[in-house]
């Protein structure tokens with residue numbers, strides 16, 4: 056594969072034949088909605104582009120067959136056949152993943168879940184939603200919003216990413232601080248194993264201590280041990296009072312103080328505490344043309360969201376908090392959203408950074424857990440490194456790196472280090488890897504906080520997990536997927 060000069064296609068995997076396609080047609084029907092076939096007909100490469108190429112346009116496979124099952128039984132029949140025939144597969148949701156996990160490496164068959172998009176049930180007493188994997192995150196949230204509930208996950212890709220894939224990546228997002236992780240909110244899963252077995256564990260129970268909790272292995276499993284076809288998830292009550300504030304701070308020390316104060320004073324209503332540095336906001340401004348909320352530039356910015364049940368009470372609290380942090384000079388300047396439109400535009404300053412990162416051509420993304428006191432030092436050290444090695448210039452287009460930016464989920468000790476580049480460049484990559492991973496391992500952090508391993512981080516798992524654990528993980532993989540057909544070349 057052009058994208059992976061160092062990798063060789065595994066010769067144990069069969070190449071898709073005309074007979075295979077015929078078999079898949081017999082299972083899924085022949086409609087274009089169900090099968091995109093470039094094996095037995097002339098479907099052009101451009102039709103496969105959105106399936107073969109990832110969101111960052113960094114990873115590209117050469118798949119010539121996309122299957123879009125509509126039912127769990129179809130997924131089961133497809134996988135069983137693939138397993139018997141040694142056909143490698145890549146499960147795919149909204150293809151917004153950031154580690155190259157959702158696109159093939161070579162010619163693996165893509166099993167795209169977008170047609171499995173039915174809500175099966177929602178109970179507004181318990182808050183349990185049971186829905187198929189292909190439901191788009193935003194649509195799932197809108198569905199439960201009708202009955203005053205909220206999907207316990209929110210992220211910038213909500214308009215395209217799918218809830219089954221959110222589980223498969225153990226996505227974290229913007230409100231983990233408040234609602235916790237998928238490992239706690241998922242009550243049950245329906246999964247199809249590579250041999251076609253359907254593991255029906257769509258439990259709606261909060262408590263169930265009856266043996267190993269197998270569903271947990273699929274949460275964050277990134278499609279390497281089976282395909283999640285439906286999920287059962289606990290949705291909390293939706294808060295009717297949501298407030299958002301955005302403020303500027305002088306130093307990272309002040310950011311930490313503000314976070315401490317926010318927990319102290321806003322505790323039970325705090326639903327997000329996000330960090331953005333000056334470079335990330337300037338990048339967002341340049342890429343989107345949007346005006347930034349504060350007139351003057353500050354080295355750091357934070358976005359705070361509160362969600363509670365009493366508008367007056369909550370704004371009073373947030374106002375008192377803002378007054379306190381301003382009078383104590385923890386915060387230099389701030390604004391509070393006064394309308395839904397303003398809420399959106401403040402959030403856009405945070406959520407828009409991902410897309411802005413690509414503005415100049417490409418972006419190297421690192422998604423790291425780092426103890427809070429040291430979290431921002433990584434951005435400073437990375438900047439110093441690029442200033443020293445002559446790879447970075449904001450103006451001169453002959454330099455590959457444009458800027459280094461830092462932002463992330465401060466409330467979860469999760470930093471996003473982004474290196475915005477004019478083009479993907481081996482020298483930049485060599486300067487960053489394993490340098491970033493060594494930096495993080497020295498501080499007992501994690502080299503992948505929420506985006507997963509995919510192909511991007513596969514070689515580096517040893518920086519965050521012991522030999523013993525990696526060995527056990529490989530045994531788990533072998534147990535579920537002895538032929539290795541599920542999302543090969545990735546993960547471990």
Ligand code: FAD
Nearest residue numbers: 148149150151152156157211217220223226227228278283
């Ligand atoms: P895909 O990209 O299609 O797939 C992701 C992985 O899951 C692949 O390995 C794939 O093989 C596997 N997979 C997909 N569906 C299934 C299934 N049904 N069963 C088994 N395996 C499956 N991530 C965060 O954690 N937090 C964020 O805040 C965040 N913000 C983002 C913002 C933007 C703008 C973008 C582009 C991405 C962001 N992401 C974030 C990353 C990404 O959106 C998440 O990883 C998301 O969960 C992926 O969903 P998807 O439907 O796009 O999955």
Ligand code: MLT
Nearest residue numbers: 211406408409420463471
């Ligand atoms: C985010 O928090 O914005 C996402 O994880 C995506 C990204 O890292 O850009």
Ligand code: ZN
Nearest residue numbers: 228464471505
């Ligand atoms: Zn994130």
